[in-house]
Every structure is written in structure tokens, then in C-alpha cells.
Amino acid sequence: MPSQSTSGIPIIRLTGLHSEPRLDMLAAEEPLELRMSSGIAGKKRTRAIAVTMRTPGQDNELAAGFLFTEGIIQHAGDIQAIDPVEGKQGNTLCVALRDGLEPDIKKAERNFYTTSSCGVCGKTSIAAVRIVCEAGIDTQPIKVAATTLYALPDKLRAQQEVFSVTGGLHACALFTTDGSLVAMREDVGRHNALDKLIGYCMLHGQLPANQYVLLLSGRASFELVQKAAMAGIRIIAAVGAPSSLAAELAEELGITLVGFLRGERCNIYSGAERIVV
């Protein structure tokens, strides 16, 4: 277990009216500041682009995945280097982009929520994602058996080392359609866990991840479906409930969205044709 992901603390455990001192393990949470250096060689400028509260570990993946799922970069080749900033206790990373690349951060920031034409609403949020996400991702169709899906949550829990000690982390994982684990990531923030997972894919040449099934340990929000869509993922299964906008976005993008995946049960919200019963 990566020790930087957990932190020990003395607590008092109450059981009924009996109290006893104990040592408890907590999921580590620390801020991470992401900086980006961009421009033409010799004239690079660096700016802070985000601060997120995350569980330390796999920070390079988090940085790469965040820039990618937020639409700031498009390929691993857009990244020249990812380095910790000195004297910042490992909590500040700078991503140097390839020479000449100058993304429009302001545009990316508001990409997924608003378009200038109509303002802020679910429909425009969905439209904005649709514009950004690549078309033609379905060149290799994918299907998964319901019985394979049913087995995934137990496989995820078996991998969740930090959660099993702390009870405090969100997790997400990619599986092949025969149920083999590809990669799993945990974090106190569910969006961070997914950014790490997608960052892993990006840094290992596995994007688009359109041949894998994504499993989420909790609920499926708009933001998580949006990030998965950016990575080309076509099947998302969540142990918890989806939100209305998550289901609408999945439907619009032709993504299979499964919720309440527990035991031998689940709800299919969209793309049922990819689930083989």
C-alpha cells in the first residue's frame, strides 16, 4: 500500500456507551496546484491553472488526465515534461507543453458548461461536450455480457487497498470485456480518480479507451461521463445512481450507462445494445 495515500491518527472509538482509544488510518488529502508552461521555445510562460484537493500519488497521471479531459491538450505528445516545482513539498506540478502549443485556457474552463449562444443549461452543456469529443469513436464496436458486469464490483473492491484500510476513497477502474482488470485508481475526489485513470491510459498509449469497460465505485455525475467520453470510453457502469444530466449526456453521445450495479442487478440507462443478456 502506498504510504503517502494514508495517514495514521489517534481517535476514540465509541461503541454504544463504551469508548476506547485507537489508531485509525485515514485517506490522505492534500492540495495539488497544477501549472502549465506553454508558448514558443525561449518565450515560454508559466501559469497556475487549477488547485485540486487530491490523494497524493500518481500525480503525473492526474496532471495529464486533467489537462486532457478538460480539453486543454489532445494527445500525450502535447506534453513535453511533467515536473514537480522545487520547494513546494511535492504539491505543485508543472506541465510543460510541446513548443508552440498555446491552448486557450479560458475557453477550456467554460467548455463543458456554457456556450456563448444560449447561456447555461444542461442542453448546452451536452452540446459543448459533443463538439469537443471526437466523432467516429465506434469504429471498433464493443459489447459486454451482463454476467461479466455483475462480477466487476467485487473485483474493484479486491483492488482497493487504500479504501479497505480507510473507507475513504472513491475508485474507478477499466476492465476488458472478459472482465480482466486493466488499471484502477483511487482518490478522495472521484473526478481525480478518473483523471488519474485516464492520465494512465494517455501516458501508456491506451487512448481512445474504447475497448474497455469503465467501473465507478459511486455515483455517475455529468462530469464523470464527460471525462469518460473524452477518453473514448463507450461503456460506463456505476455502483451508485447516475444524475439526470449524466444519463442525458450518455444517451446523446451513444454511450452505454449502467447504474446501481449491485449483486446480480443493474439499471441500463442508455446503450442497452452493448449489454449481452
Next chain:
Amino acid sequence: MPSQSTSGIPIIRLTGLHSEPRLDMLAAEEPLELRMSSGIAGKKRTRAIAVTMRTPGQDNELAAGFLFTEGIIQHAGDIQAIDPVEGKQGNTLCVALRDGLEPDIKKAERNFYTTSSCGVCGKTSIAAVRIVCEAGIDTQPIKVAATTLYALPDKLRAQQEVFSVTGGLHACALFTTDGSLVAMREDVGRHNALDKLIGYCMLHGQLPANQYVLLLSGRASFELVQKAAMAGIRIIAAVGAPSSLAAELAEELGITLVGFLRGERCNIYSGAERIVV
């Protein structure tokens, strides 16, 4: 049940290898853009300050609570009016501040994560919150019986109308020390649920909320403890796990933090003197 908080959608329910079409209710999720109008009368300027994905409902409370817990405003009197922006489908709110008030948004944005002196780390995040939170909040000490705490999760669930239909919402609630419900709020985002609850307190003259117990339906993160601290809350109980930084912040601020509150059990991470066994 407020209908704008839920959304019906046709789904396929799989049970083993049996599938049947059904209508499912989902927790509604829509973007909300918050704008703020500030300056001297006649020379007011309006700017967008945040977009958050939230469950529609109690948006005025969300706006007020967000501005307060992020350290942008200090009192209900700082708000002159909260109005929907026309033509934005109810998803854009403008908060007009009292004449002459001009908060430093940039400073507020980074308030809780960094200080200029040392950079980004958990310690500086905690130090930044300590500076912002009012001192002397303990003028009226508060204690709660463990047996009262044990009963709170069931009381919260009984109130969670939207969750009970959708399974998709975070909730938080304030209780008196004898276990009576003061107010409960639900949202797809847990920070939004707490902002709505604190916004309710603010708009109803109930700040500081230092005589109430805060119950969280899920985990306790740094951000949630920070927001509670801003509202003067001295006892926080969570059904789930706290993060390391949440526990450290509670300890530093002298806040009682209880986690894993389930059945007749809980863990006390800090401030045990306020729990009467």
C-alpha cells in the same frame, strides 16, 4: 417532493438474465452560473464567479452560502438582492452586493489552499482557513450525548425525499443538541448541499450556527469542514470516513469531528470533550 429536483427516464432493469423496461427517477443535475454585481451605486459591474453542477432548488441559498463559505461576503447584510438573470432558464443567478462592497475575488479563490509565503500544502491550507474563520466562536459551549448522535442518521434518511426516490443525492442537516431537525438540504454535489444549508442559516439569521450539530450523509472532506467552520459549526458528524486533512483541520480549529456514525458506533477524530457518553 420538489419535482424540479428529480427527472423521470425510461430504463431497462436487469435482474440476473431477466430484463424489463421501467420508468426510473433520477436526481436532477443542471449547471448554475453565479454572477456577482458589486461596486459603488451607479458604477456597478457584474462578473461571473463560478459555475457549479447542482440539483435545482434553493438556488438563492446556494448562492448566498457559496459566497459566504468561500469568504467573499461576511454577512447577510452584504447581499442587496439575488435575482435570476432573464433568458437563462433559471440557471444563472446574479447576487447584487450592498453599495460600496468590493470583495477581492482572486484572493478569495485561493484563500483556502495557498498562502503566498509557503506555497501549496495541507498546513498552509489549514492556516489560511484559520485566519479567515472568526475567533471566539466558543462563547456558548455546546455538548451532545452519544445516544443523541446515534439517532441522527435515521432522522436524516427519513427527511431525504429526493434520495429515497433516486438514490442519487448527498445530504446534510443541522440538528439541535436534543436531536431535533433544524434544516436539511440535498444536492448531487455534497459541497452544494452544505452551501445551501449554510445559505439557509445566513438568510434566516441563524449564523453563527454554533449551537447546532451538522450531520453529513457521506464522507467528510477538507472542503466540507472548511465550509462548516466558516459557519461557526462546532460539531460535525459524518456517516462516512473523514480525510486526513479534514481531521487535521477540525483538530486545529477545535471542532468536534465524528466519522463512521452507523448504528450505535462512531469514531471521534477530534474534540471528544463535546460528546457526552
